[in-house]
Amino acid sequence: MILVDSIKTFGEYILLMKRVLSQPERWRVFFRRMLHEMYQLGVNSIPIVLLISFFIGAVICIQLKLNIESPWMPKMVVGYSTREILILEFSSSIMCLILAGKVGSNITSEIGTMRVTQQIDALEIMGVNSANFLILPKITALISMIPMLVIFSIAAGTAGAFAIGKFTGIMTPEDLMVGLQYEFQQWYIWCSIIKSVAFAFIITSVSSFYGYRVSGGSLEVGKASTNAVVSCSALILFADMVLTQLLMQ
Amino acid sequence: MIEISSIYKRFEEQTVLNNVSALFDDGKTNLIIGKSGAGKTVLLKCIVGLLTPEKGKIIYDGRDIVSFNKKEMMLLRREIGMLFQNAALFDSMSVLENVMFPLDMFSDMPYKERVKRAQFCLDRVSMLEAQDKSPDELSGGMQKRAAIARAIALGPKYLFCDEPNSGLDPQTSLKIDELIHDITKEYNITTIVNTHDMNSVMGIGDHILFLADGRLSWEGNKDEILHTDNETLNNFLFSSDLVRKVKEMGNK
Ligand SMILES: Nc1ncnc2c1ncn2[C@@H]1O[C@H](COP(=O)(O)OP(=O)(O)O)[C@@H](O)[C@H]1O
Ligand SMILES: [Mg+2]
Numbered sequence: 001m002i003l004v005d006s007i008k009t010f011g012e013y014i015l016l017m018k019r020v021l022s023q024p025e026r027w028r029v030f031f032r033r034m035l036h037e038m039y040q041l042g043v044n045s046i047p048i049v050l051l052i053s054f055f056i057g058a059v060i061c062i063q064l065k066l067n068i069e070s071p072w073m074p075k076m077v078v079g080y081s082t083r084e085i086l087i088l089e090f091s092s093s094i095m096c097l098i099l100a101g102k103v104g105s106n107i108t109s110e111i112g113t114m115r116v117t118q119q120i121d122a123l124e125i126m127g128v129n130s131a132n133f134l135i136l137p138k139i140t141a142l143i144s145m146i147p148m149l150v151i152f153s154i155a156a157g158t159a160g161a162f163a164i165g166k167f168t169g170i171m172t173p174e175d176l177m178v179g180l181q182y183e184f185q186q187w188y189i190w191c192s193i194i195k196s197v198a199f200a201f202i203i204t205s206v207s208s209f210y211g212y213r214v215s216g217g218s219l220e221v222g223k224a225s226t227n228a229v230v231s232c233s234a235l236i237l238f239a240d241m242v243l244t245q246l247l248m249q
Numbered sequence: 250m251i252e253i254s255s256i257y258k259r260f261e262e263q264t265v266l267n268n269v270s271a272l273f274d275d276g277k278t279n280l281i282i283g284k285s286g287a288g289k290t291v292l293l294k295c296i297v298g299l300l301t302p303e304k305g306k307i308i309y310d311g312r313d314i315v316s317f318n319k320k321e322m323m324l325l326r327r328e329i330g331m332l333f334q335n336a337a338l339f340d341s342m343s344v345l346e347n348v349m350f351p352l353d354m355f356s357d358m359p360y361k362e363r364v365k366r367a368q369f370c371l372d373r374v375s376m377l378e379a380q381d382k383s384p385d386e387l388s389g390g391m392q393k394r395a396a397i398a399r400a401i402a403l404g405p406k407y408l409f410c411d412e413p414n415s416g417l418d419p420q421t422s423l424k425i426d427e428l429i430h431d432i433t434k435e436y437n438i439t440t441i442v443n444t445h446d447m448n449s450v451m452g453i454g455d456h457i458l459f460l461a462d463g464r465l466s467w468e469g470n471k472d473e474i475l476h477t478d479n480e481t482l483n484n485f486l487f488s489s490d491l492v493r494k495v496k497e498m499g500n501k
Contacts, residue, residue, distance in 0.1 A: 029353055118337040125297060126351050127326030 013209050019131040020139070020205070033137040041103050041138065042145025046152060052098060053091065053153040057160030060085055065170050078171060079179020082161045091153035092192040093240045096199035099149075100232035104207035107138060108228040111211030112221035120212070135208040139201060146200040147193045154192070191247045198243060202235050250275050251296065251407065251439050256305035258291055265291045266302065267463040275439040278430050278453045282444055283460035284485060289443040292460065293411055296441065297329060298322055309407065327355050330400030332410040336392035338384035338399070345371065345380040348398045355403060370398040374428060390421035397428060401436070408433065410442040414449060422446060426453050447486065450474065451495070459485070
């Protein structure tokens with residue numbers, strides 16, 4: 001029963017995406033909306049990304065210093081591991097999980113509210129492809145902003161690690177610096193960006209889907225937001241597994 | 250002119266519309282009346298193509314829309330204006346932007362002319378001074394008026410209103426009714442209004458359809474309605490004290 005339901009839901013999702021991924025009616029209107037969404041979804045997420053990344057970077061550094069480092073291990077291990085954790089997983093996957101909570105629930109409640117207040121019907125009546133009009137700018141906006149967010153996150157995390165070394169004195173900034181620069185692989189940054197682009201698509205499309213199919217009242221909008229965040233998170237983790245396997249080989 | 254014939258619509262077990270046929274003329278306000286749950290909204294949604302009836306024809310000036318594909322439907326909809334029960338203004342846009350929206354999407358006018366056209370429509374519904382407000386700053390009646398302005402922005406041939414008076418005080422209701430009536434006459438629009446408000450019926454009922462139990466139970470105009478011997482209709486009408494008094498006065 002659950003299997004049948006999920007296949008049905010997946011089918012509805014595909015059908016919605018078919019309507020979403022078509023050419024916009026008016027490019028002028030599309031770009032205006034996309035710019036607006038880039039601000040709403042991207043720029044407005046910068047503070048939370050910087051804040052969380054800074055502290056996580058610091059915490060990873062402390063944990064590694066206290067738990068991993070021992071006399072027979074090179075001093076740069078802490079910096080090296082911190083960098084790898086940030087680039088490979090935190091700044092793409094975990095950051096997107098956080099964004100799923102912030103951006104995803106925001107998208108679902110916005111579109112869901114438009115559904116229950118008949119604004120979507122109003123669009124359809126005018127002859128606008130409402131799915132394309134509402135959802136495509138969100139998808140393209142977050143996809144175009146997410147590489148920037150990833151870079152910001154890596155930078156803030158590194159800064160956090162650096163700050164903790166400098167201000168608490170648990171290790172010298174020089175040791176950390178050596179570790180942070182040790183065997184740097186540019187490809188890993190690209191991996192992180194590629195993964196995050198996929199996650200951005202998941203966040204925006206799945207949460208839009210949940211909002212678009214709301215029926216009933218404001219209670220349903222709330223429920224849909226919660227479900228959207230849960231689904232986005234699960235799908236991000238699954239996609240992370242698949243993509244990591246593919247990209248890291 | 251819109252013609253519907255033998256419309257059937259069912260939701261699972263429940264037959265909501267059962268063999269409804271009617272003709273809606275242009276330049277007239279056509280009212281669909283009936284108590285809550287009678288199927289008025291469902292009928293209107295069938296007519297505009299938001300729902301598909303199981304059986305029946307819906308003909309817009311010779312074009313049967315039941316056989317329309319998505320593309321043809323989208324094109325037809327540019328000739329349609331619709332006023333929703335709760336106005337359904339886009340709450341991320343100002344009043345002026347709301348009215349400009351259909352123009353932005355579908356007209357090739359330059360920006361200045363679109364603004365001018367939108368302001369003209371807002372002026373027509375006496376809402377020009379509220380053009381920069383956001384919809385949530387407006388009262389119910391003002392929202393309805395703004396929604397009417399949006400509905401007529403592209404100069405529609407067909408106008409649909411679902412309970413335009415719900416949630417409004419009698420005086421504001423009257424103004425909205427008159428506005429719908431005047432616009433219909435002025436631009437020779439085919440207008441269909443859903444209502445259960447007897448004031449509207451007596452005020453603007455050029456052509457009235459009474460829906461009961463999913464069937465078309467009575468058809469006529471506002472002068473005939475007071476003298477009907479249709480029992481269900483009488484029960485519906487004279488649950489309003491005011492109308493009963495009017496009728497009694499008329500009989501004296
Ligand atoms: N989407 C739907 N699914 C199932 N039943 C519906 C749906 N829409 C309306 N109905 C049913 O159709 C009947 C008529 O509803 P409606 O047209 O909204 O009445 P009203 O005349 O008050 O506008 C109601 O009994 C309602 O429960
Ligand atoms: Mg209704």
